[in-house]
Amino acid sequence: MKSVVHLLLFISIGALAACAPSTTRKISDTADISSGIMNGIEVPPDFPLARHVVAIRIVTPQGSGICTGTLLDKNLVLTAAHCAPANAKLFVVFSTTVTPQAESRPVDGFIVSPQWASNQNQRRNTGDIALLHFTGPQPATHRPLPILPAPHQRILREGTLVMLAGYGRNNVQPGQPTGSGILRRASTRLAKGVFSETEILVEHTDGRGACNGDSGGPAIVFLGGQAYVWGVTSRGIPTCDQGAVYTNAATYELWVKKTIDELTRRERGGRNNPFNGLN
Numbered sequence: 055m056k057s058v059v060h061l062l063l064f065i066s067i068g069a070l071a072a073c074a075p076s077t078t079r080k081i082s083d084t085a086d087i088s089s090g091i092m093n094g095i096e097v098p099p100d101f102p103l104a105r106h107v108v109a110i111r112i113v114t115p116q117g118s119g120i121c122t123g124t125l126l127d128k129n130l131v132l133t134a135a136h137c138a139p140a141n142a143k144l145f146v147v148f149s150t151t152v153t154p155q156a157e158s159r160p161v162d163g164f165i166v167s168p169q170w171a172s173n174q175n176q177r178r179n180t181g182d183i184a185l186l187h188f189t190g191p192q193p194a195t196h197r198p199l200p201i202l203p204a205p206h207q208r209i210l211r212e213g214t215l216v217m218l219a220g221y222g223r224n225n226v227q228p229g230q231p232t233g234s235g236i237l238r239r240a241s242t243r244l245a246k247g248v249f250s251e252t253e254i255l256v257e258h259t260d261g262r263g264a265c266n267g268d269s270g271g272p273a274i275v276f277l278g279g280q281a282y283v284w285g286v287t288s289r290g291i292p293t294c295d296q297g298a299v300y301t302n303a304a305t306y307e308l309w310v311k312k313t314i315d316e317l318t319r320r321e322r323g324g325r326n327n328p329f330n331g332l333n
Contacts, residue, residue: 097219097237099150106199106281107237107272109147109221110137110186111158120152120235122220122271123186124283125198127314129321131186132201132303133270134286135166136174138184146188148196152221152235159188163320165313167306169252178250182288183301184270185310187317202275202282204307209275210254210284214244216275218256220268220287245297252305254285257297273300 097103110133112119121137123146131146138144144164149156169181202210218240245255256273273285285300303310 095238097150097239101150101239103217103219103239104150104237105196106283107219108196109149109152109156109235109237110161110270111145111147111152112137112139113143113145114139114141120221121269122222122287124272124286125192125196126185126201126283126310127198128318129188129192130198130314130317131161131188132272132283132286132310133184133186134288134301135170135180135182135184136288137270138164138166138186144186146186148193150237157193159190161186162189163187163317165317167309179252180288181252181301183286183303183306183309185313185317187321199272199274199281199283201307201310202277202284202304204304206277206282207284207302207304209277210244210302210304212244212246214275215241216244216256216273216285217241217281218268218271218273218287220271222268222271249299252302253288254300254302255297256285256300268298 097107106125108123108125108131110121110123110131112121121133123131123133123137126132144161145158146161147156147158164184164186166184167181169179170184173180174182219237221235221237242257245257247255249255254273268287269289271287272283273287274281275284276282284302284304286303288299288301290298
């Protein structure tokens with residue numbers, strides 16, 4: 055049996071190059087099935103997706119890492135719970151490429167789902183979802199993306215076309231450049247069958263899909279011309295070629311609303327201490 059791993063990537067941050075996003079088009083104008091995160095197409099700064107997706111730089115005593123997130127509200131980012139390890143310093147990066155010079159904001163607090171502490175080592179229903187709060191203004195080039203409302207979950211069925219995005223690697227071959235730290239997109243489809251009550255399996259179509267560093271990144275669906283984030287990249291296998299498991303954010307709708315209210319309340323309260331932990 056192949057091991058299942060979270061798709062967080064630890065890298066050398068200093069080796070990557072930068073640019074800044076800006077756009078006027080809609081994401082739905084460019085949804086297709088001809089691009090990818092693995093072996094795929096880079097997202098240019100003027101691509102619609104660039105204004106919604108951010109990188110999360112993780113700094114720990116053991117090294118630096120990268121995850122991906124989605125702007126969800128003022129100063130709030132949706133990501134995976136495993137992208138917010140205890141005692142780590144987190145930074146939200148507002149650029150299609152991660153470098154030390156890229157515009158970023160420090161994270162002053164986060165809340166992970168209440169299921170994560172007890173379920174993170176389970177095979178299913180791990181609760182791998184979190185909200186981060188960053189300090190400072192949101193760049194004018196960026197804007198939030200709404201979560202798919204729970205009543206519309208019926209569109210999340212086998213064969214539904216979805217767009218994935220992340221800053222992860224696009225090459226797993228030993229001794230070759232990984233391509234990590236650059237925002238890429240992929241269009242693929244939902245896999246057959248029910249994976250779990252709170253998670254969905256996404257196919258790797260023709261080698262396109264999530265890999266290490268894409269953790270926390272969005273899976274996006276289009277409804278009535280509007281883009282919605284429904285999934286949060288959670289885990290897959292090390293070779294990144296047999297699909298990935300996404301936390302279904304729509305099933306956490308009430309928790310997300312409660313957590314947004316809590317983080318916003320604490321911001322208004324002017325607390326100086328980090329509000330890290332469970333909710």
